[in-house]
Amino acid sequence: MxxxxxxxxxxxxxxxxxxxxxxxxxxxxxxxxxxxxxxxxxxxxxxxxxxxxxxxxxxxxxxxxxxxxxxxxxxxAYMSRQEAQLKQQTAGTGIEVTRDPVTNNINLAIPEAITFDVGRYNIKPHSFGALNQVASTLSQYHQTQVVVNGYASIEGNAHANQILSQNRANAVAQYLVAQGVSQSRISAYGHGATTQFGGSYEPNRRVELTILAPQSVN
Incomplete structure (x- = not known):
């Protein structure tokens, strides 16, 4: 009873x-x-x-x-506000912002064409504005951890693509840190060509940010 x-x-x-x-x-x-x-x-x-x-x-x-x-x-509510702000800031840039309704984690998918030249990991200058906005939001919502995942094409040498994917993840992570996001909050991983989408190679050339929902908010 x-x-x-x-x-x-x-x-x-x-x-x-x-x-x-x-x-x-x-x-x-x-x-x-x-x-x-x-x-x-x-x-x-x-x-x-x-x-x-x-x-x-x-x-x-x-x-x-x-x-x-x-x-x-x-x-x-905390993650919902952050999601809405990120969507507004990245509108029209090609960056896709989604949130998992179960975990509340937010994912930002950043295609290669927006951020890097083919085979390179230097961030294109025209991406700075969008990444600056993302960094600003991450600094504002400072109770989250951020995982930066880099992916590369299945084409070419697998070892070289693994290194490229890690360098791209590192480049984005370092850029966010340079814009004021605490380095202790960010982890960067390269996944090579381990994840393909829809049978197409092109979407795999990207960097993704996963913003992890905190256990609680203060």
């Missing part, structure tokens, strides 16, 4: 936070998909809080789930 009451309490609290989050988001002029993502963060936080409490033998599952729900809602 006690467990049933805890579950009902969790559901009620999580639902109220979802409604509050949706109302706040809609009042801010965002679309329904953003509200949904915030709601999903709330529910995910509630489930996580309850699960941790139960796994550790806690007797206050309802309380812990409510705390988790509040944290999840806060993280969802």
């Amino acid at each position: 006690k467990n049933a009451k805890s579950i009902l309490a969790v559901g009620a609290i999580a639902s109220s936070l979802v409604i509050t989050g949706c109302a706040s988001t809609q009042n801010a002029g965002s679309n329904s998909s953003t509200a949904t993502k915030v709601g999903l963060g709330t529910l995910a936080g509630a489930v996580l809080g309850a699960g941790i409490s139960k796994a550790t033998g806690g007797e206050k599952t309802g309380r812990d789930a409510a705390i988790g729900a509040a944290i999840g809602a806060g993280v969802g």
Whole structure:
């Protein structure tokens, strides 16, 4: 009976936070998909809080789930605002910004044609403006970690492409650091030609930034 009451309490609290989050988001002029993502963060936080409490033998599952729900809602809203700002700043540049509704991680896909010449890892000057805007947002939302992933074409020497992909990831990471993003927040990895898309080589020539959602926000 006690467990049933805890579950009902969790559901009620999580639902109220979802409604509050949706109302706040809609009042801010965002679309329904953003509200949904915030709601999903709330529910995910509630489930996580309850699960941790139960796994550790806690007797206050309802309380812990409510705390988790509040944290999840806060993280969802934090990442939602960052996503919206990044989309606005990169509009028309060819950079694609998406957010995972489950993890809240934000992904920025930056095609080779925007950032590098073929076979090179020197960032093109006309990309500086967009990357400066991205760096500004990353500095503002400083509670996230950033993973820079470099990819290369399957064409040519595999070892050379691996080195190229790592150098491209390093170049973007170093540029962001030069623009004020803390180096301790950034990791860079080259993946060579390990990931292909739609049977085409061209989309694989790119750098991706994954902005990892924090466990909580202050």
